[in-house]
Amino acid sequence: MENISLLLSEALSPYQATLGPAGFHGERLVTLKDSTGTTVIERTLCVAQLCDKRQLTDVVDGFHRDLLVAEGRLEPSMIAALRHAAQTRGFTAIQAF
Template sequence: MERVCSLLNDALTPYLTALGAVDASGNRQLTLYDPRGAVTLQRQVAARQLVDQHLLVDLVDGLHRDLQIAEGRLQPCVIAALQHQRHDQGTFA
């Protein structure tokens, strides 16, 4: 898990990450701290997200998006509009 924490810290700089202990369901609490040490995000993550490279990349992408929302740089409605637009472009009439 040290390697995963190191990868997460590198991918999410300047934020620091901490992984909690495994719970009864096999999940871990992932906490992101800003440079001042304040909690910015907390998320339950499944163990498989931390060992499968594709799922780990998806997790980091989601965390980047959530950080943008938390920082006020991206509004959730913008994400929904972009996803809707992407869906509409993929269908043929």
């Protein structure tokens, strides 16, 4: 799991990722800290999310999105609007046929 922590830290640089000890069901607490040591995000993840390459990619993407929100560079309502626009475009393309 130390390798996972290093991979997360590298992918989420300049933030430092640490994995907490395994919980009762194998879940792990992932903590992201900024350069001053302040905790920015904490999230509990199941082992499968950390061991499967595709799920780990989704975890990193989620952390990137959450960091944008935490930094004030993206509003949560904007995420919802973007998702809605993507769904609408998908439905429009299907209806055109």
